[in-house]
Structure formats: C-alpha cells, structure tokens
Amino acid sequence: MKNHDLPSYLSKDNLGPWEIFLEQIDRVIPYLGNLAYWAESLKRPKRILIVDVPIHLDDGSVAHFEGYRVHHNTSRGPGKGGVRFHQDVNLSEVMALSAWMTIKNAAVGLPYGGAKGGIRVDPRTLSSGELERLTRRYTTEIGLLIGPDKDIPAPDVNTNPQVMAWMMDTYSMNMGRTSTGVVTGKPVALGGSLGRSDATGRGVFVTASEAMQRRGLRLEGARVAVQGFGNVGSTAARIFSDHGAKVVAIQDITGTIYAENGIDPRAALKATEHGGKLGATPGVSEIGSADFWSVPCDVLIPAALERQITSENAGKIQAKIVVEGANGPTTPAADDILADQGTLVVPDVLANAGGVTVSYFEWVQDFSSYYWTEDEINARLDRLMREAFTALWEVSERHGVTLRTAAYIVACTRVLEARALRGLYP
Ligand code: GLU
Numbered sequence: 001m002k003n004h005d006l007p008s009y010l011s012k013d014n015l016g017p018w019e020i021f022l023e024q025i026d027r028v029i030p031y032l033g034n035l036a037y038w039a040e041s042l043k044r045p046k047r048i049l050i051v052d053v054p055i056h057l058d059d060g061s062v063a064h065f066e067g068y069r070v071h072h073n074t075s076r077g078p079g080k081g082g083v084r085f086h087q088d089v090n091l092s093e094v095m096a097l098s099a100w101m102t103i104k105n106a107a108v109g110l111p112y113g114g115a116k117g118g119i120r121v122d123p124r125t126l127s128s129g130e131l132e133r134l135t136r137r138y139t140t141e142i143g144l145l146i147g148p149d150k151d152i153p154a155p156d157v158n159t160n161p162q163v164m165a166w167m168m169d170t171y172s173m174n175m176g177r178t179s180t181g182v183v184t185g186k187p188v189a190l191g192g193s194l195g196r197s198d199a200t201g202r203g204v205f206v207t208a209s210e211a212m213q214r215r216g217l218r219l220e221g222a223r224v225a226v227q228g229f230g231n232v233g234s235t236a237a238r239i240f241s242d243h244g245a246k247v248v249a250i251q252d253i254t255g256t257i258y259a260e261n262g263i264d265p266r267a268a269l270k271a272t273e274h275g276g277k278l279g280a281t282p283g284v285s286e287i288g289s290a291d292f293w294s295v296p297c298d299v300l301i302p303a304a305l306e307r308q309i310t311s312e313n314a315g316k317i318q319a320k321i322v323v324e325g326a327n328g329p330t331t332p333a334a335d336d337i338l339a340d341q342g343t344l345v346v347p348d349v350l351a352n353a354g355g356v357t358v359s360y361f362e363w364v365q366d367f368s369s370y371y372w373t374e375d376e377i378n379a380r381l382d383r384l385m386r387e388a389f390t391a392l393w394e395v396s397e398r399h400g401v402t403l404r405t406a407a408y409i410v411a412c413t414r415v416l417e418a419r420a421l422r423g424l425y426p
Contacts, residue, residue, distance in 0.1 A: 017307065018092040045099070066119070067141060069116075073102040073113045076105070080359065082117070082155055082159065085163075088120070104356060107388065109384075112152075115153075148363070152183060153183045165187055165190055199358035201234070202378065210390070217321070223299070227329075228252060237263075254272065307329070311331065314330075339402055345403060350392055354381055
C-alpha cells in the first residue's frame, strides 16, 4: 500500500476494515480506464465528524459515548447510510461502512452518495430512557451534517424504527418543523415505508435466488446456513424457508444451532426473544461456533459483522454460494480462496442493497407525501434487485472477474464519472 493512501488519523498498525476497502479499490483500478485518474478520491472520506455524546444515566451519573458520522462521497447525491450502535464501533469501521454505501448506492443505481454513523456503545446495557437520550443527543450533535437533501441516516446493527423515530423527532424539533425525509426506516405511522423492515432480508433472498438459478440450484430443499439472526439474517431465513429451502444452521452471539431437516426460523426467533438463546429452539442440536463454517449447505449467508470469513475459515466453506447479508464479512484474502475453490460470492454491495433501496422508496414517498402499497414496494424492489444482479453478472462474465469486482467496476465508474463531470472546485 502506498504511504500517501493512509490517512494520518488511523493507526498504521491496525487499519481495520478500512484496509479491506482500500484493497478492494486497488483491485478495481485496472478496469477504470481514464477514470482511474480520479480513483484516489475514493481512498479518503469527504468529511468525518467525531462527537462526544454525554447523557444522564438512570442512576443520575453522566456517561460519555463516542459518536461518528462519516460522509465518504457525495458526488452522485446526498449522503445515505445507517447508524450502528455497537461496543466495537470505531473510526476505521465507520469509514469503511460509509465507503461501502457509496459503492452499494452506485452499483444498484440509487441517486445517493455514501455515509455512515455509529456510537461506540453496547445498547443492551442501557434502559429505554437512556437509549432515547443517547439517540437524541447524538442526532443533535450530528445535526450539522444531516438533512433530507444532505445526508439521510437509517437503521443498521442494533438500531430500529423506534430509534429512527427519535432521530426524526429530534431533528424536527431542532429545525422547528416536521421533517419526515431526514431518516428512513421510520415506523409507518411517521412516514415510514411498508416493506422496509423486511427489505434487506428480501433482497438477500432475491439475489440469492438469481445466483442459484445461474448455478443450477433449486430453491426447494436447498440447504441454507445463516450467521447473524438480527433483522437481516432472521428475515432472509424466514423467506428462504417459506420458499421450501431448509435452514440447516443458524449462528448468533448466543450460540450455533443445527438441524439436518431444517430449523423453523419463526421458532428460532421466538427462542431469542427477551434475551433468550438460539439453543432453546425446539428440535435442534447445538454445535461449536467454529463448526458453523464447515456445515454442509448450498447457500451460506453471513449476516452479522465484518471480517467473519477470513483465510482461516474460507477453505472450510462447503456452500456453493455465499450471499453477503452483512457489510464487509469477507476479507480480500478469503475472497481469493473462495474464488479459487469455485464458491460464488454475491457481494454485500449487491446482496444487502435491498434495505437502502426501500429506504430510497421511503424518501421518495416522503417527498411526494404519496404512499405506495406493500405489493408495489416489493415488486419494485424485486425488479430493481434482479436487474442489478443481471447487469453485474454480465460485467463479471465480460471481464472474467468476480461479482464483487464487477460491482466495483460499475459503481466506481458511475461515481468517478460524476466526479470528473463536476470537476474540481474552485
Ligand atoms: N444500514 C443499511 C445498509 O448497510 C441500510 C442503509 C440505508 O437504508 O440507508 O445498507
């Protein structure tokens, strides 16, 4: 890596997820033609805001949390991307997540740049009141950057429609008017979109079925393994199961479960409610967490956090197709191992783009104050995802590259074309 690629504000010894993104950009540069001239601009975020988020805890003491909002690129439109509440959130991670939003939005053709935010906090340790105060103070602190035509946050790991409702209300109170379009993933009663909660999992299912068709796999009886059982993993598992596939393994922070004849995702979800464990699901056996990767299956869905599939475990994966519900779950070294063993990877920037796609529909509905039916949303989502898959598949065939590189070719071309046309100011 060239030294000038590295920002001084990240530790050189541990670049974290940002390093994965830099390598992904290096891999696409040879395919960008004259636009490679502008590629350096992707290797640094446009702006980074780090905020202190102090709140009163229920016991009367004051606690300080570290919050972030990063705009990676706004060449094609306002910033767009989620807000993550997690104890491991850090600058490198938020930078990488914001950059993946730039690529994702451009790859599927949404008129947005890329942004992401987060708070370094384990939300399980907070009461509902503390969580609300944290969300409201964070929203006020990043108020400099967000707005319906500037940067539109949305849910991500450990954030949900209620958190979006607090963000929308806080921004609206600060502005002195109700602004529904400032966040997406809101409750439907506040201008949220029907179909938004299932959208990411549904998109995972749609792109997985496109990939399965091209590999000659049938949905009926297909064996699926899912890592992460939050919004994305549990929804994808449910939709696969409803289409006749067998969810043979599920892993989350509470354990790893296996059932050769298939796990009922609804029963697994019920088992994990109110702090319960996956292992309490009826009719399953528990296996070791490392054994999850070698489970015999056709489709593997990492839907948890980044850097889960590494050079350590990629060789054990038996699935014919990996569909990335999470952002950044596969390291570049693991990507090479998977490609060499013939495993087809549907990359995050395509596979999990269903969420931001319905976020886009929500934003459009908020602007026009005219709301679509759930069938309309799902049909539009389905069509957009299938068309995006087909377009990227053709690029991957034409250049003889992985679907990830194809997605980066298409996305970086779109972003850098906009960059070149806008020119350098002043
Ligand atoms: N957090 C989701 C993602 O990583 C959705 C972002 C959005 O809807 O803006 O794509």
